[in-house]
Amino acid sequence: MPADFRAQVESLRPYLLRYATLQLRNPEAAEDAVQEALVAALAGEPNFAGRSNLRTWLTGILKHKIVDTIRRQSRERPATTNADATTEEFDALFDDSGHWSEPPGPWEQPEGALAQKQFLAALEQCLRALPERTAQAFMMREHLGFETSEICKELGITSTHLWVMLYRARMALRQCLEMNWFAK
């Protein structure tokens, strides 16, 4: 195999590690997933021939390894099911009659933010602030694009539990981005 292909793949390791850590949290688990992905990538070099973007190709391989890891983790430590307790932290956002204490204001030019590196860094920061399981469920849904039924199966949770987790993630991210980006 050409040495420069290996070098190119290696040069993307820091990016891949950051990507895996964002979804798996555990540094060792992320390291393992990246290692497995790189081994698979180097073995599968012929499959890359003709494709334009090495990073996209490697990310695709890594996504499978990440899902394998999440699946394994869920089998080893099943999720707890006290889903009801988890939205209490948002009660302060609403008054007794269920109205926003501080109604969300509009965000200026959110689409423009997507092209900015600093915005992506702020978003990653907010994702890292989520509880581990919540972040995994949210990333499986919104980043990896799984159907909710598949996520429930992989994580061993009920759909009601999953909806609470996803609600929790969206509310927390909304609040975090507002404070760290849009209100600045």
Next chain:
Amino acid sequence: MMLSCKETSRLLSQGEDRQLGFGERIALRVHLAICDGCRNASAQFRFLRLAVKNLSKDESEAA
């Protein structure tokens, strides 16, 4: 059925993950028509989805 903002925010989130019932969709529409805060939250949930989907894209590929 009149929804509170709290209930509305939950339904908005669930609407990203399951098919809402007819009654739920009507109740949401009624509430959103009169509530700026929930309309903003709705747009922001949708924006979050787009932003998170694009996380691994190259700068060159990003919209």
